[in-house]
Amino acid sequence: MFERRQPIPIGEAVKKIMEYQIPGKMEYVLIEESYGRFLAEDLIATCDVPHFDRAPYDGFAVRSIDTTNASQSNPIEFEVIDHIGAGMVSNKVVKDNQAVRIMTGAMMPEGTDAVVMLEVAKTYEKNGTPYMSIKRSFKKGENVSFRGEDATKGEILVKKGTLINPGIQAMLAAFGYKKVPVAQKPIVGLFATGTELLEVEEPLLPGKIRNSNSHMIAAQIERAGASVQYFGKLPDEFDTCFEAVKDVIGKVDLLVTTGGVSVGDFDYLPEIYKKLNAEVLFNKVAMRPGSVTTVAHYNGKLLFGLSGNPSACYVGFELFVRPIIRKQLFTEKPHLRKEKAKLDVDFPKANPFTRLVRSTVTIDGGRLRVSPSGLDKSNIIMSLAGANSLMILPGGTRGIQAGSEVDVLLLEDQTGSEWPW
Amino acid sequence: MFERRQPIPIGEAVKKIMEYQIPGKMEYVLIEESYGRFLAEDLIATCDVPHFDRAPYDGFAVRSIDTTNASQSNPIEFEVIDHIGAGMVSNKVVKDNQAVRIMTGAMMPEGTDAVVMLEVAKTYEKNGTPYMSIKRSFKKGENVSFRGEDATKGEILVKKGTLINPGIQAMLAAFGYKKVPVAQKPIVGLFATGTELLEVEEPLLPGKIRNSNSHMIAAQIERAGASVQYFGKLPDEFDTCFEAVKDVIGKVDLLVTTGGVSVGDFDYLPEIYKKLNAEVLFNKVAMRPGSVTTVAHYNGKLLFGLSGNPSACYVGFELFVRPIIRKQLFTEKPHLRKEKAKLDVDFPKANPFTRLVRSTVTIDGGRLRVSPSGLDKSNIIMSLAGANSLMILPGGTRGIQAGSEVDVLLLEDQTGSEWPW
Numbered sequence: 019m020f021e022r023r024q025p026i027p028i029g030e031a032v033k034k035i036m037e038y039q040i041p042g043k044m045e046y047v048l049i050e051e052s053y054g055r056f057l058a059e060d061l062i063a064t065c066d067v068p069h070f071d072r073a074p075y076d077g078f079a080v081r082s083i084d085t086t087n088a089s090q091s092n093p094i095e096f097e098v099i100d101h102i103g104a105g106m107v108s109n110k111v112v113k114d115n116q117a118v119r120i121m122t123g124a125m126m127p128e129g130t131d132a133v134v135m136l137e138v139a140k141t142y143e144k145n146g147t148p149y150m151s152i153k154r155s156f157k158k159g160e161n162v163s164f165r166g167e168d169a170t171k172g173e174i175l176v177k178k179g180t181l182i183n184p185g186i187q188a189m190l191a192a193f194g195y196k197k198v199p200v201a202q203k204p205i206v207g208l209f210a211t212g213t214e215l216l217e218v219e220e221p222l223l224p225g226k227i228r229n230s231n232s233h234m235i236a237a238q239i240e241r242a243g244a245s246v247q248y249f250g251k252l253p254d255e256f257d258t259c260f261e262a263v264k265d266v267i268g269k270v271d272l273l274v275t276t277g278g279v280s281v282g283d284f285d286y287l288p289e290i291y292k293k294l295n296a297e298v299l300f301n302k303v304a305m306r307p308g309s310v311t312t313v314a315h316y317n318g319k320l321l322f323g324l325s326g327n328p329s330a331c332y333v334g335f336e337l338f339v340r341p342i343i344r345k346q347l348f349t350e351k352p353h354l355r356k357e358k359a360k361l362d363v364d365f366p367k368a369n370p371f372t373r374l375v376r377s378t379v380t381i382d383g384g385r386l387r388v389s390p391s392g393l394d395k396s397n398i399i400m401s402l403a404g405a406n407s408l409m410i411l412p413g414g415t416r417g418i419q420a421g422s423e424v425d426v427l428l429l430e431d432q433t434g435s436e437w438p439w
Numbered sequence: 440m441f442e443r444r445q446p447i448p449i450g451e452a453v454k455k456i457m458e459y460q461i462p463g464k465m466e467y468v469l470i471e472e473s474y475g476r477f478l479a480e481d482l483i484a485t486c487d488v489p490h491f492d493r494a495p496y497d498g499f500a501v502r503s504i505d506t507t508n509a510s511q512s513n514p515i516e517f518e519v520i521d522h523i524g525a526g527m528v529s530n531k532v533v534k535d536n537q538a539v540r541i542m543t544g545a546m547m548p549e550g551t552d553a554v555v556m557l558e559v560a561k562t563y564e565k566n567g568t569p570y571m572s573i574k575r576s577f578k579k580g581e582n583v584s585f586r587g588e589d590a591t592k593g594e595i596l597v598k599k600g601t602l603i604n605p606g607i608q609a610m611l612a613a614f615g616y617k618k619v620p621v622a623q624k625p626i627v628g629l630f631a632t633g634t635e636l637l638e639v640e641e642p643l644l645p646g647k648i649r650n651s652n653s654h655m656i657a658a659q660i661e662r663a664g665a666s667v668q669y670f671g672k673l674p675d676e677f678d679t680c681f682e683a684v685k686d687v688i689g690k691v692d693l694l695v696t697t698g699g700v701s702v703g704d705f706d707y708l709p710e711i712y713k714k715l716n717a718e719v720l721f722n723k724v725a726m727r728p729g730s731v732t733t734v735a736h737y738n739g740k741l742l743f744g745l746s747g748n749p750s751a752c753y754v755g756f757e758l759f760v761r762p763i764i765r766k767q768l769f770t771e772k773p774h775l776r777k778e779k780a781k782l783d784v785d786f787p788k789a790n791p792f793t794r795l796v797r798s799t800v801t802i803d804g805g806r807l808r809v810s811p812s813g814l815d816k817s818n819i820i821m822s823l824a825g826a827n828s829l830m831i832l833p834g835g836t837r838g839i840q841a842g843s844e845v846d847v848l849l850l851e852d853q854t855g856s857e858w859p860w
Contacts, residue, residue, distance in 0.1 A: 049639055050669075053658040069643055076703045103675055103705035104747075105635025107646040121703040123635055123747070125646035176824055183851075184662060185797075185823025188655035188749060192648070196640040214526025214544055218470055219617040222490055225528040225546035227613070234609035237474040241605060248471075254524055282497050282542040284524035326525075326544070328609055358805035376606075384779035384844065386805045402606025403597055423805065430604075430853065 023281075023302035025309065028337065028372055032353075034299040035338055038315050040271060042204075042346035046197040049190055052182050055200035056243060056347040061176035061186065064193040066166035071126040074163045078117040078139055078150055079130035082158045090153050093140070098148040100127065117150060126162060133161035179348035181432050201347040203245040206339070207270030208232055210251040211259060211277040212326055213284070217251075231276040231331050234402070235324070238335045239274075241430075242343040254284035263290055267319055271346070274339060277326025279312045287312060287323045296321060304371045304413065308334040332402055333374045336429065344434065351434030354408070354427035359386035361409075361424050366417040373413070376405035379426055388426050406430050444702075444723035446730065449758060449793055453774075455720040456759055459736055461692060463625075463767035467618040470611050473603050476621035477664060477768040482597035482607065485614040487587035492547040495584045499538040499560055499571055500551035503579045511574050514561070519569040521548065538571060547583060554582035600769035602853050622768040624666040627760070628691030629653055631672040632680060632698040633747055634705070638672075652697040652752050655823070656745070659756045660695075662850075663764040675705035684711055688740055692767070695760060698747025700733045708733060708744045717742060725792045725834065729755040753823055754795045757850065765855065772855030775829070775848035780807035782830075782845050787838040794834070797826035800847055809847050827851050 026034075044058035073079060080096060088094040096117035100108045104123030112118060112129035120126075120133065139150040169175060176186055182200070190198055215229040216222065229251050239246040249266050252259050259278065267273060278287040279301070291298055296316035301323075303311050307330035312323035320342060324334040336354060344352035359379055367373070378391045388409050392401020410425040411418055418424065447455075465479035494500060501517060509515040517538035521529045525544030533539060533550035541547075541554065560571040590596060597607055603621070611619055636650040637643065650672050660667040670687050673680050680699070688694060699708040700722070712719055717737035724732050728751035733744035741763060745755040757775060765773035780800055788794070799812045809830050813822020831846040832839055839845065 049654060050657070053661050065643055068648070070645055072646075076701070101704070103635075103703065104633055105647050105675070119704070121705060122701065123633075123648070182658075183824070184655045184658035184753070185826055187658040188651040188753075189824055191639045191651035191654035194639055194642075194649060212525055212544075214524075218612045218615055221615075222486055224491055225493075226526050227489070227544070228615060230609040230612035233470060233612040234605045236471070237603075237605035237608040240474050254526070280497070280543070282524065283522070283540070284542060332605070332609075357802045360805060381778045381807065384781060384807045386802065403604070403610055405606055432851065 025302040025304040025371070026300050028303055028305050031300050031303045031311075031313070032337065032341065035313055035320065035342055036345070038299075038320055039342060039345045040318070042348050043202040044199050045202045047200055049187070049196055049198050052190065052198040052200055053184070053187055055182050055198070056349065057176060057178050057180050057182060057186075058199040058201045058348055060174045060178050061189060061193070061195075063169040063171050063173040063175055066171050067169040067192065068163055068165055068167065071165050072163045073120045073122060073124050073126065073133045073161070075133060075161055076121050076136045077161065078134040078136075079112065079120045079127050080117045080132055080134055080156065081112060081114070081130055082132040082156045082160065084115050085132070085134075085152060085155045088152050088155050093151040093153045095149055095151045098150055102127070119148075131158050131162065132156040135161065179350055203243060204271040204343055204346045205247050205269075206239045206244045206343070207266050207273040208235055208239070208246055208248045209262065209273075209275045211254065211275055211287070212251065213254045215251045231326065231328055234328065234332060235274060235276060235335055238332070238340075239343070242340045243347050244343045254278065254286065256286045256289060259286050260290050260293060263321075264294065267317060267321075270319070272320050272322065272339065272342065274322045274324060274335070276324050276331050279323040279325060280310045291316075291321065291323070306369070306371050306373045308337075308374070309371065311338060313338060328402065329376065332376070333408060336408065336427070337374075349434060351436050353435045353437060354429065355431045355433045355435050356425055356427055357386060358423050359388035359409075359426045361418060361420055361422045362387050362389040364417070364420045365390065365411065368416045369411050369413050371413045373411040375409040375411060376401050377407045377409040377426060378404050379407040379428065386426070388424060446723040446725040446792070447721050449724055449726050452721050452724045452732075452734070453758065453762065456734055456741065456763055457766070459720075459741055460763060460766045461739070463769050464623040465620050466623045468621055470608070470617055470619050473611065473619040473621055474605070474608055476603050476619070477770065478597060478599050478601050478603060478607075479620040479622045479769055481595045481599050482610060482614070482616075484590040484592050484594040484596055487592050488590040488613065489584055489586055489588065492586050493584050494541045494543060494545050494547065494554045494582070496554060496556050496582055497542050498554045498556040498582065500533065500541045500548050501538045501553055501555055501577065502533060502535070502550055503553040503577045503581065505536050506553070506573060506576045509573050509576050514572040514574045516570055516572045519571055523548070540569075552579050552583065553577040556582065600771055624664060625692040625764055625767045626668050626690075627660045627665045627764070628687050628694040629656055629660070629667055629669045630683065630694075630696045632675065632696055632708070633672065634675045636672045652747065652749055655749065655753060656695060656697060656756055659753070659761075660764070663761045664768050665764045675699065675707065677707045677710060680707050681711050681714055684742075685715065688738060688742075691740070693741050693743065693760065693763065695743045695745060695756070697745050697752050700744040700746060701731045712737075712742065712744070727790070727792050727794045729758075729795070730792065732759060734759060749823065750797065753797070754829060757829065757848070758795075770855060772857050774856045774858060775850065776852045776854045776856050777846055777848055778807060779844050780809040780830075780847045782839060782841055782843045783808050783810040785838070785841045786811065786832065789837045790832050790834050792834045794832040796830040796832060797822050798828045798830040798847065799825050800828040800849065807847070809845060
């Protein structure tokens, strides 16, 4: 009567999935739409930065050689022959004891090699001609930002697979990337299964609940960096489910279903995989929640059968689906970032298998602390709202004391890790 | 010749701005579009969860009273009168020594008050009628998820101003929020000023640079949760700038300009504020970079004059513009999250004023560490790419040693703080 399933360790399950990774694809988007996307190529300096010698301060561009003998007792006078702001170019060539009044960011005029800051110069006019004088000498190159000082043409500045943040946006603009090569967002198909499911807008009925998993997973898909294609909910009927799954596989990069993977009398996903002739990578993982997570490979696509239980579904997505999405976004760190944190409260529950507890990580005096974000009942969606992490409690423990150091996986962090187990 | 400006402390500058906060507005969006938005009302449980007593496991629903005498030596037999999955409702009333085969999530049939898990029951048939027997007793309520156990109708589950994450999405769905009340995204108008600026797609010219600030700020506006309306770049010409600024104020919630706020000869923003009769809240802040940041109030709108220097511009946005945006998104913690971190390297530069250094925070053994993300030249956009934080070095120090504890503001974190200074 019972189907006997062989549980495998989480790390092994993840490994089996990652062996089937599908290569990422590139597309170009306008720079205005590139924030939050992942670079599909290295960002390369297309020019020197700055690409001309320039003034970093408001002042006077001079020939340093003319300042050599300037001192408190020997002020040296310069005729001011031009006046330029950023973006203007002086067409004068600066000669002996001449200067150009120059604003921050403007190009150094021909002949000059130092900038006298405005506040150290005395300015005046003689017969309608502007002059300035200084009482100290300036070295060659003093107060000049030199061409190539910040970046050299050809230099790799940001690696492929990096998430585009505001600073990278600035660099893309500076280097003329009007169109930015970014990773295409993988299209993740999504079905919710279960006769008990109502749509969000439907009134409650006895025995039925609103479909919350697909909205949750849709947000998780978006957080991971992919696009969701929601195909609706399916009743617990074998033929309907089989046809629906078969029908959409060709239209998506990955397919996620929620529910129907357990050993209940109306759980048809295992049979569907069988009839499809899909290769089941695993159908039981040594973890709580989410042990019944089932992943199969069919026709070059991965099919993720997540539990219908909200918490198991959530955890299964983050452990198994997220990394394959991130890999297609070219990142070298596709897994959730793993860090150490100090447990704030006792966790008395025994863990026969590795337990992933939805948790809230806080920072106190520069140290990570963690506590469960709700009661650890796997059917409670409430505890998901405050969760910013999953605490990993190793299998085979009899509960863990407050103050212990535990591993946590950070859910809202973009850093990632190469391999979490 | 010099305009003398009176620098004020950062905290005071922030306070002056926050006094002018404009109330946030609400709009409804479909639940499918609500991920990443901010709740404009508390999320309230519109029903009990679960809203009916249900089975948390696959098994048999029974009357506990019938199990009282069951033991290893005294198995008790039950006739299985129905078979239901999640979403189905049994129309049978369970009587003496009867049971209903029930799957996880299904509603408890009338008369039953306990669930016998599948694996502890022995199942068989007699004359075509299904039976099961058990060798232990079950308490009233054992293995039942009771109505209202997870949440009670009317309970406030998530506070207004909270960012909608995948867990909150699930809750919105469960409680029937087809349309979600979210904060309208404030519209932030943006001008870049500077004759030196080229568009991203233009080839470089002597003395000119591509406009990177507006792309950077646009991304920062998006990260903060607002919408950007970019009005283009303006040359350093008073009349053009004045008309342009005056023209757009009515169309936006806030106006940000980059450049033109310093005391250079072509910096016209101060004069523009004057001619508009805008009230200047401050025009100098005791900080580096970004000391020339100028903020004015005009006709119920705030005008943010950020420096044209990329780093100063970046920092000015995060300190002064972000909190006013977040406040309009109803959050109680509009400022950047401030935490302690251990400085990884010496920072030998003296700080006459408070210095904000673009930095990278890492976590090592559960502790925050920080190091500058690039050379601390304020004209270097390169160091912005790797920055996930701003390190705060207090004014009046002569440099800070590696190993010291410093404050950091986390740029990619959504937690925020109520008041950072």
